[in-house]
Amino acid sequence: MRKKVLAGNWKMYKTQAEASEFLEGFLPHLEDTPDDREVVLCVPFTDLGLMSKILHGSAIRLGAQNVHWETAGAYTGEISAPMLTEIGVRYVVIGHSERRQYFGETDETANLRIKAAQKAGLIPILCVGETKEQRDLGETESLIVGQLKEGLAGVDQSNLVIAYEPIWAIGTGDTCDSKEANRVIGLIRSQLSNSGVPIQYGGSVKPDNIDEIMAQPEIDGALVGGASLQPASFARIVNYQA
Ligand code: PGA
DSSP states (O other), X not given: OOOEEEEEEOTTOOOHHHHHHHHHHHGGGGTTOOXXXXXXXXXXXXXXXXXXXXXXXXXXXXXXXXXXXXXSXXXXXXXXXXXXXXXXXXXXXXXXXXXXXHSOOOHHHHHHHHHXXXXXXXXXXXXXXXXXXXXXXXXXXXXXXXXXXXXXXXXXXXXXXXXXXXXXXXXXXXXXOHHHHHHHHHHHHHTOSOTTSOEEEESSOOTTTHHHHHTSTTOOEEEESGGGSSHHHHHHHHTOXX
């Protein structure tokens, strides 16, 4: 059975003080969480060191939201994979639509980041997904196949997570119908050489739709933005009813 991966993506939210307050509220909810699922928090760089100390020995894995492809160098403002693994980071989100839209991320740079992350022992979470316009034009399938082809060129698929995140569903409350998400995720799986890669759905995942989403056979987890910021709401998501 494929591993289930429930990951919070905090984006640019939470100072260290707010992060520790979150953990105080969140950790007690995890006592009965079944061990068939991996719980990941992808947080701002500045929270990683502190959270790594607080989470030491716990089952929660830490993730970053970006990584540079060089190990070191004159790249002002960037963070490398060995800098992340040194402080206990295990996952990294790569190619999120907000990075593609606002920071010039392309399939090619996502590919470089994935390879550098894997080389350092990090598990990349590659995000793919279409805009509303692309969906309306019937381009969803070809767009995603292209993102996967370029993003995964030469990538080791034994150490990888993919997130299908339709852009029109992110932060809008307009969740993709779970059967449609299941269909697209099935298409994504058909493009992979390793059918064991966990594939998440992301885009307005909430406590009241997680059970239905996780009931879909192709969906192996969720990448959760807004609803991962409150302890009780993210706890309900990771403790989804199977
Ligand atoms: P959302 O964000 O859950 O707030 O829609 C998802 C994401 O951007 O990963």
